[in-house]
Amino acid sequence: MSATVSPKVGVIFKSYEPLSSMQAYARQTEASNMNGGFWIAEAYHWFRQYGLEARGCFTTLAAVSMVTEKIPVGLGITSPYMRHPTIQASEAAAIDELSNGRFIMGIGVGKVGIEYLEYDIDAMKPVPVHRESIEIMRKVWSGEQYEYEGKLFKSSMPEYDRAGDGLRTDIPIYVGATGPFMQRLAGKESDGMLLAGLTSPVFVKYAIDNMQQGAKTVGRKVPTDFPVGGVILCSCSEDGDKARDATRSYTGTYVVNKIRNIKNDVILAGSGLPDSAWDPFRKAIAEGTQDNVTHLVTDEMMRNFTVISGNPDDCLEITQELVDAGLNLPLLEVVGDDEADNLETIRLMGEHVVPRLKSGPSAAE
Numbered sequence: 001m002s003a004t005v006s007p008k009v010g011v012i013f014k015s016y017e018p019l020s021s022m023q024a025y026a027r028q029t030e031a032s033n034m035n036g037g038f039w040i041a042e043a044y045h046w047f048r049q050y051g052l053e054a055r056g057c058f059t060t061l062a063a064v065s066m067v068t069e070k071i072p073v074g075l076g077i078t079s080p081y082m083r084h085p086t087i088q089a090s091e092a093a094a095i096d097e098l099s100n101g102r103f104i105m106g107i108g109v110g111k112v113g114i115e116y117l118e119y120d121i122d123a124m125k126p127v128p129v130h131r132e133s134i135e136i137m138r139k140v141w142s143g144e145q146y147e148y149e150g151k152l153f154k155s156s157m158p159e160y161d162r163a164g165d166g167l168r169t170d171i172p173i174y175v176g177a178t179g180p181f182m183q184r185l186a187g188k189e190s191d192g193m194l195l196a197g198l199t200s201p202v203f204v205k206y207a208i209d210n211m212q213q214g215a216k217t218v219g220r221k222v223p224t225d226f227p228v229g230g231v232i233l234c235s236c237s238e239d240g241d242k243a244r245d246a247t248r249s250y251t252g253t254y255v256v257n258k259i260r261n262i263k264n265d266v267i268l269a270g271s272g273l274p275d276s277a278w279d280p281f282r283k284a285i286a287e288g289t290q291d292n293v294t295h296l297v298t299d300e301m302m303r304n305f306t307v308i309s310g311n312p313d314d315c316l317e318i319t320q321e322l323v324d325a326g327l328n329l330p331l332l333e334v335v336g337d338d339e340a341d342n343l344e345t346i347r348l349m350g351e352h353v354v355p356r357l358k359s360g361p362s363a364a365e
Contacts, residue, residue, distance in 0.1 A: 007330065019055065073095065085132070086136060089141060131185060134175075175190040194229045194331070207228070229331050233309065236348040237311065250335050259282060
């Protein structure tokens with residue numbers, strides 16, 4: 001009989017929300033027994049075009065850590081192109097200390113953010129950048145003396161007795177993986193894999209297969225409870241139409257982002273919709289009206305992408321589909337018209353959806 005895993009459901013927000021709201025959301029997440037934790041995705045100044053202002057992801061996590069006691073606090077994700085791995089490691093270590101060992105580090109390309117930086121991504125390819133970043137961060141946290149010289153990064157440090165100070169020497173690292181090469185890296189090197197927005201059951205299975213292939217190449221046995229997470233748009237309300245309308249514009253933004261920035265078309269194809277369904281979005285991009293595509297997003301599109309929106313029963317059905325595909329860490333990207341709507345979504349999901357979820361298959365073969 002194949003192994004099964006009980007899902008852990010978390011909540012994730014991009015770091016453009018006011019810090020006071022973030023703390024309110026984190027408190028509600030813990031009160032609603034969301035044992036997948038509260039996560040932050042680093043926002044960039046690119047979001048100003050939508051009237052949103054980015055806050056520092058580590059500062060935001062510090063604020064969250066101070067108002068929670070039990071649930072994990074995670075970063076899903078920040079980009080290793082943004083900061084040298086030793087700086088990433090230091091920031092992560094501080095959040096881990098502040099949260100009493102509840103922190104999970106998540107790294108991924110973050111192409112929307114790094115396109116404004118002076119990086120030649122063809123020269124600094126994502127897989128080696130992430131692999132070397134992981135290696136350096138783990139060396140920093142170990143407290144051992146090291147000298148490291150990779151193809152892209154160079155670093156050395158004297159030893160320090162972190163354990164003697166009561167600090168963790170092994171902080172979990174999850175890899176944000178949209179394409180097959182990053183998914184294989186997750187299988188080789190990471191403690192968990194995080195999938196991008198518009199994660200359908202087809203794409204979950206595709207990603208897990210790539211992750212398993214990566215693990216095989218290095219002779220790694222993936223743990224039965226290996227976390228497979230995904231950022232899933234979510235709005236839950238007793239008024240199902242209101243919830244669906246709340247996720248519509250965000251779905252449109254994700255579709256545009258995938259068409260513009262992601263070469264891997266498995267995400268869009270995984271919806272089961274014909275390629276022609278995206279032609280209106282391609283036309284909007286060509287005409288410069290890509291910020292006005294909400295009217296192009298149908299209920300069918302959102303349902304096929306397993307966007308979690310509707311009343312609690314709707315949300316249970318959709319979330320279970322993702323869990324049945326192997327997504328054992330759904331991270332709910334909660335979107336609503338205001339703070340009250342977001343708090344209501346977290347409460348309803350915690351009270352009426354998460355307790356009714358059934359176990360899903362393990363990502364281990």
